[in-house]
Amino acid sequence: MKxxxxxxxALPEAQGSERRWGWLYLAVxxxxxxxxxxxxxxxxxxxxxxxxxxxxxTGHYFYWAIKNIARGLPAKDLLLMVVYLVPxxxxxxxxIGMILGTSVALNRMGREMELMALRASGVSVQRMVLPFLVVxxxxxxxxxxxxxxxxPVANQRAKEILQRLLLIxxxxxxxxxxxxxxGGEFYFYVREVDRASNTLRGxxxxxxxxxxxxxxxxxTARWGEKDPTSNRWVLHEVIVHTYDQKGDxxxxxxRPMRRLVLNLQEDLERFWADQREPFxxxxxxxxxxxxxxxxxxxxxxxxxxAYHFKFSIPAATVVMTLWAxxxxxxxxxxxxxAGLFIAxxxxxxxQGAMGWSEVIGEKYRLAPFxxxxxxxxxxxxxxxxxxxxxx
Numbered sequence: 001m002k003x004x005x006x007x008x009x010a011l012p013e014a015q016g017s018e019r020r021w022g023w024l025y026l027a028v029x030x031x032x033x034x035x036x037x038x039x040x041x042x043x044x045x046x047x048x049x050x051x052x053x054x055x056x057x058t059g060h061y062f063y064w065a066i067k068n069i070a071r072g073l074p075a076k077d078l079l080l081m082v083v084y085l086v087p088x089x090x091x092x093x094x095x096i097g098m099i100l101g102t103s104v105a106l107n108r109m110g111r112e113m114e115l116m117a118l119r120a121s122g123v124s125v126q127r128m129v130l131p132f133l134v135v136x137x138x139x140x141x142x143x144x145x146x147x148x149x150x151x152p153v154a155n156q157r158a159k160e161i162l163q164r165l166l167l168i169x170x171x172x173x174x175x176x177x178x179x180x181x182x183g184g185e186f187y188f189y190v191r192e193v194d195r196a197s198n199t200l201r202g203x204x205x206x207x208x209x210x211x212x213x214x215x216x217x218x219x220t221a222r223w224g225e226k227d228p229t230s231n232r233w234v235l236h237e238v239i240v241h242t243y244d245q246k247g248d249x250x251x252x253x254x255r256p257m258r259r260l261v262l263n264l265q266e267d268l269e270r271f272w273a274d275q276r277e278p279f280x281x282x283x284x285x286x287x288x289x290x291x292x293x294x295x296x297x298x299x300x301x302x303x304x305x306a307y308h309f310k311f312s313i314p315a316a317t318v319v320m321t322l323w324a325x326x327x328x329x330x331x332x333x334x335x336x337x338a339g340l341f342i343a344x345x346x347x348x349x350x351q352g353a354m355g356w357s358e359v360i361g362e363k364y365r366l367a368p369f370x371x372x373x374x375x376x377x378x379x380x381x382x383x384x385x386x387x388x389x390x391x
Contacts, residue, residue, distance in 0.1 A: 034123070038131045041109065046101030049343070053093035054086060061085055077161050084158035087151040094143045095317040100343040102132045102321050103328045107339030110332020125391045129325040136321035144314035148282050155280045186262075200224045203235060205262075217242055221260070235260040278306030286310065301368065305361065308372030319376045320346050322383030326390040350375060 065078035106128075109115050118128060191202025205219040222237035238260040278286060286307045293300045324346050331338045353375035361371030 034118070035131045038105065038128075039135065042101035042105040042132065042135070044101075045104040046097045049097030049100035050090065050093045053096045054089045057089035057092060058082060058085055073165060077165060081158045081161040084154040084161070087146060087154040091143060091147045091151050091313070094139060094146070095314070095320060096343070096347050098136050098139050098317045099320045099324045099346050100340070102136070103324045103339035103343040103346075105339075106132075106325060106328035107332050107342075110329055111335075115329060115332065125326070125329065126387065128329075129322075129387065132321050132325050133318060136318045140314040140317040143317060144311070147314060148310060152280050152282050152285070198226055219260070227261075233262045235262065278303055279309075281306075283307065283310050301362075301365065304368035305358070305371050308369050312372040312376055315376055316350060316379075319379045319383065320350060323379045323386065326383065326386035330386070330390045350379060353378060 061082045065075075065082050068078055069075045106115070115128065119125070187206040189204040190200045193200055201223045203219075203221040203224050205221075207217045207219060218241040219235070220239050220241070221235035224233055224235040226232075227234055236259055238257040240257070240260075281289065286303060290300045290303050290307065293303065324342055327342050327346075328339050331342065357371050357374045360366065361368070
């Protein structure tokens with residue numbers, strides 16, 4: 001066991017302060033050296049945890065940007081778009097970092113008998129956990145502000161960059177051997193993409209026929225290219241296939257063409273218009289959208305669920321800290337990786353519970369508040385029970 005001078009000086013002060021100030025002391029955090037010592041122990045894994053998970057969550061965007069830079073798209077715009085996606089990743093990474101900081105700090109102090117020394121000096125388990133809960137409360141407030149004010153604006157900026165790049169030259173965004181959708185009418189499949197000449201080969205397009213909602217119109221083309229003077233696509237060696245209401249091919253409607261021009265400019269603009277997902281909206285914007293949709297008689301269930309998630313996800317920082325702290329103390333002597341394992345396990349279980357809550361809530365139309373907060377209630381009860389057991 002290595003000597004820890006800050007903790008040695010914190011023991012008598014913590015014990016004397018609890019006797020003198022009682023509940024007032026519990027209500028005012030970080031007034032003793034013990035509290036400050038706990039804070040110093042957790043701040044490094046907390047920051048490293050946030051950095052690690054931000055890199056993990058944005059890594060595939062960075063890889064995508066590097067790949068498209070090699071295809072000729074401007075590096076400045078692509079890298080700036082990745083930067084704008086960082087706040088959204090940080091919203092999810094901050095609670096994970098808090099759990100990791102709590103678990104690693106308590107696990108280390110438990111392995112080196114520092115927590116046992118605190119217990120022997122009369123410091124309760126609840127008192128040791130309190131500084132971590134107070135920090136998690138402040139972190140959850142900051143996470144809510146980031147999720148409500150900064151992330152939606154950053155997401156919109158990233159989408160504007162993507163929109164501008166797509167309207168200038170959509171070819172680099174097209175992946176071979178994959179289906180992709182443009183607007184609400186066209187579904188594309190491209191067998192091969194020639195980046196050098198901006199041409200597509202082996203094109204198959206499903207287009208919704210307004211006269212026949214059962215079966216789409218199918219358009220095949222040997223190759224296609226983007227019109228350099230506009231945002232229209234020019235298809236060559238085209239055959240248009242039309243079906244009847246029973247799905248039978250109308251042979252007389254098979255029209256071979258040497259050239260077909262598709263004006264996708266309007267569809268692309270409509271597709272990249274204000275179609276922000278609920279998680280990309282602020283609380284005020286969600287409230288306004290719910291009111292407008294309800295007046296129009298539209299279903300607002302998913303919007304209401306997203307509204308309550310705006311509050312429940314930042315609150316998960318406190319809930320998961322309450323759950324992870326007693327577990328870290330209990331398994332402190334299990335090894336140096338116990339804290340990391342507890343943090344990862346907690347995140348996995350919480351996300352699983354959140355996913356099941358959304359699925360069950362949507363299927364049975366449970367109250368939106370219950371859907372968004374049920375996992376927090378569950379983990380809070382588990383945390384209180386674990387705290388009582390480890391006492």
